[in-house]
Every structure is written in C-alpha cells, then in structure tokens.
Amino acid sequence: MNTSQTPKHDAFVADRLTCxxxxxxVFTDLSFTIAPGCAxxxxxxxxxGKSSLLRLVAGLLKPATGRMTWAGADVAADRxxxxxxxxxxxxxxxxxxxxxxxxxxxxxxxxxxxxxxTKAAVRDALSTQDLTGLADLPARLLSAGQxxxxxxxxxxxxxxxxxxxDEPTVSLDAESVTRLETSLREHLDRKGSALIAxxxxxxxxxxxxxELSPAxxxxxxxx
Numbered sequence: 001m002n003t004s005q006t007p008k009h010d011a012f013v014a015d016r017l018t019c020x021x022x023x024x025x026v027f028t029d030l031s032f033t034i035a036p037g038c039a040x041x042x043x044x045x046x047x048x049g050k051s052s053l054l055r056l057v058a059g060l061l062k063p064a065t066g067r068m069t070w071a072g073a074d075v076a077a078d079r080x081x082x083x084x085x086x087x088x089x090x091x092x093x094x095x096x097x098x099x100x101x102x103x104x105x106x107x108x109x110x111x112x113x114x115x116x117x118t119k120a121a122v123r124d125a126l127s128t129q130d131l132t133g134l135a136d137l138p139a140r141l142l143s144a145g146q147x148x149x150x151x152x153x154x155x156x157x158x159x160x161x162x163x164x165x166d167e168p169t170v171s172l173d174a175e176s177v178t179r180l181e182t183s184l185r186e187h188l189d190r191k192g193s194a195l196i197a198x199x200x201x202x203x204x205x206x207x208x209x210x211e212l213s214p215a216x217x218x219x220x221x222x223x
Contacts, residue, residue, distance in 0.1 A: 010071035011035045012057075012085075012162055012193065017066035019052050026052050026215045030066070032208070034162065036191040039184065039204055044212030050197035051091065053212070054164045057195060058088040084112065087160040089168060094154075095147045097140035101131060104139055108154045117157070125157035129179050145171045149179075156183050163187060163194040169202075177202075 012034045019026040026049035034040050042050040055061045057068065059075070059082055068075040068082075075082045095104055102122050109117050126132045129149035134142070142150065148171040155163055163184070169177050177200075184194060184204045196202070 010161075013069045013072075014057070015067050015069070017053075017056065017068070018064040019049060019056055019061065020064045021052060021215075023217055024215045025217075027212055028065075030210075030212075032210050034193045034195060034208075036161075036193055037188050039188060039194040039196060039207040041202075041207050041209050042195065042197040042212060043209055045214055048212035048214050050212060051166050053210075054088065054090065054166050054195065054197060057162075058086055058090075058164050059083065060088070085161045086164055087155050087158070087162070088164040088166075089151050089155065090164075090166045091170075093147050093151070095139045095142070095150055097138070100136050100138055101126065101142070101150060102135040104150060105154060105157050109158055112158050112160070114158060121157070125153050128156050128183055129153050129176060145173065145176065148172055149176055152180055152183070155187070159187060159190075159192060161192055163192065163196075165194065165196045165198070167198055168196065169198060169200050 014030065014032050017030045018028040030053070032040060042053060044050055052061065056063055059079060070082070070085065073081075096107060099107060105122050105125060106117060109115075122135065123132055126135060129152055131146065131149055131153060134146065139147070139150070148168075152168065168180060172180065181203045184202065187194065188204065194204075
C-alpha cells in the first residue's frame with residue numbers, strides 16, 4: 001500500500017443538504033456526521049438519491065442548499081483539500097483499458113499527487129483483491145468482476161480518508177466481497193471513514209444508517 005501521504009483524520013459533516021436534479025427534489029434538509037473510524041450506510045429504494053448523495057459528497061454535484069465541512073471548515077473554501085480526502089468508486093468503470101493493471105494503479109497515484117509507488121507497493125495492493133498475477137495484463141482484457149476489483153484496489157493503494165462506495169459488491173463473487181469487508185474494517189481501524197450505498201449487508205462492524213425517501217416532482221408551489 002502507498003502510505004506516502006497520511007490522510008487527515010477529521011469528522012465530515014453534512015448540514016441540511018438539498019439536492020435537486022432537473023425537476024426532481026431528490027432529498028432536502030439532510031444532515032449527518034461521519035466521524036473518524038466510522039462508517040455510514042445509505043438505505044432507500046431505487047431513485048431515492050443514494051448515488052446523487054455520494055456524487056454530491058465527492059464534489060461532482062453541488063447542493064442546492066446546505067453545506068459540507070471537515071472539522072468545521074467549509075468544503076467549498078478548499079476543494080483541493082476535499083479532493084485529497086475522498087475516494088469515490090461509483091457505477092462507472094474508472095479503469096483505463098489501454099493501460100495495464102499496474103499502470104492503472106500508478107495513474108491513480110499520480111492523480112492524487114502521491115510519490116512514485118514501488119513494485120512491492122503495487123503487488124501488495126493487488127493482493128488485497130487477488131489480482132497480483134494480472135499486474136502486466138492490459139485492462140481491456142479484464143472481466144467485469146476483475147475491473148470492479150481493480151477499482152476497489154485503488155482504495156487500499158491510495159486510501160485517502162473518506163471512502164464513497166456506490167453498490168461496491170456489484171459483479172463481485174463471495175470471496176471478493178469478503179476481501180472488500182476486510183479492507184473496509186482495516187480502513188476504519190486506521191481511523192478512516194466510509195459512506196456506502198448498498199442493498200446487501202456488509203460485515204464491517206457497528207455503523208450508522210441514513211434512510212432516504214423516494215424523490216418527488218417539483219411544482220410551481222415549491223420554493
């Protein structure tokens with residue numbers, strides 16, 4: 001694992017967030033805190049805004065109202081700091097098909113401004129999802145499950161502080177889910193934190209839950 005940068009361990013606070021997509025009020029007045037060493041699981045039916053919330057926390061969407069802070073400091077005041085803190089794994093495949101598995105990890109390390117990783121660091125990270133033997137394979141040859149596992153490997157390779165995971169078990173077999181659970185527990189033990197949207201139970205120990213309700217259509221009477 002690359003430990004050239006130690007993440008800053010502070011509480012993340014979402015304060016009265018509202019998200020509007022098109023003419024849909026996805027959620028409003030949503031508040032929660034994720035303390036170091038803690039995980040929060042998002043629950044709710046399809047269309048309730050779990051993916052939108054993760055994208056909002058990742059900085060890919062802006063809230064209509066509300067604010068997000070690290071230890072009281074507004075995310076909007078230092079977006080570069082926020083970018084270094086979070087690691088987002090969404091539905092879309094972030095693997096570059098023209099690069100090898102090894103090169104994909106090195107590419108992600110460069111994005112996060114980390115020092116050039118050693119071969120041993122790459123090998124150790126890949127071992128967390130049983131991908132060590134595929135290090136030199138072009139990513140375009142990976143199966144859907146292998147690509148998903150490679151996306152999860154970058155979390156332990158470049159851990160940051162707050163992991164944002166959108167249905168992380170999709171395309172994973174039972175052994176890979178167990179490896180993910182191990183990585184999550186180790187991350188939390190290091191005082192990292194996580195926000196996870198999942199329809200399956202993950203064995204990660206005590207965690208908070210945020211329940212989201214179905215989005216509704218806005219009309220002319222909505223403020």
